[in-house]
Amino acid sequence: MFEKVVPVNRERHARTRIKEITGFGFAKDFHIAYLTMHEFARASAVYPIVFVEDKEKDAFRPVTLLGLDAGExxxxxxxxxxxxxxxxxxxRRYPFALAGNGTEGHFTICLDEASDLVSxxxxxxxxSPLFDDKGEPTQVIENVKRYLSELQQMDQVTLAFSKMLAELNMFTPLQMRVREGDREKNIAGCWVVNEERLNNLSNDKFLELRSKRFLPAIYAQLMSLAQIERLMQLKDKRLAPQKGA
Structure with a gap:
């Protein structure tokens, strides 16, 4: 999605304008998208939610499955x-992103200069311009700053959520075969909450999850797996014209 990410700078971007998103073609090749825990309730009604392992950071991160194949x-x-x-x-935040600036808890607003949304x-x-004629940030910058700041806070809570699930040994590999046209394929490389281990948690640990307000997200993730059927239906719909050709 991001190709040329640079920090927003009043000298470099004095004349830069950001166009309104009217289409999401820039995301057509992404079969997964990172989620914060706060998005689980709404996302679970549409997408399967799973976890992927970030081995470099020794952590798990929740994502939505947007397709059954990489690049789709x-x-x-x-x-x-x-x-x-x-x-x-x-x-929705594209073409903006946050990047650490070397100081803990401090971040720099960046944008993808290669995006068609950036002039x-x-x-x-x-x-809309990023800076006015006096070089002062416009409302665009202020809105982006507020939005990205909120996402960053949600991200920290999500990392704590995933960390606790890992510490409780709640993750299990997703083992599922799905139909794709006339053949079947395995979904691998993803992790989900193990419902049996959740039900066997001690009362203290279960109440700790509740006190941290993690339970709704856990149940949303479990229920979201039914949306894998939706992905298969969408895949079949795309393959139908090819079969008739």
Missing amino acids: NLFIGEAGKWEASYIPAII VDGKDGEG
């Missing part, structure tokens, strides 16, 4: 339309 987003339709009721926040020189006059 089954929720992107014609003209880049997102064909689902909920769009993950990481997609670096602003010559076409499309979009």
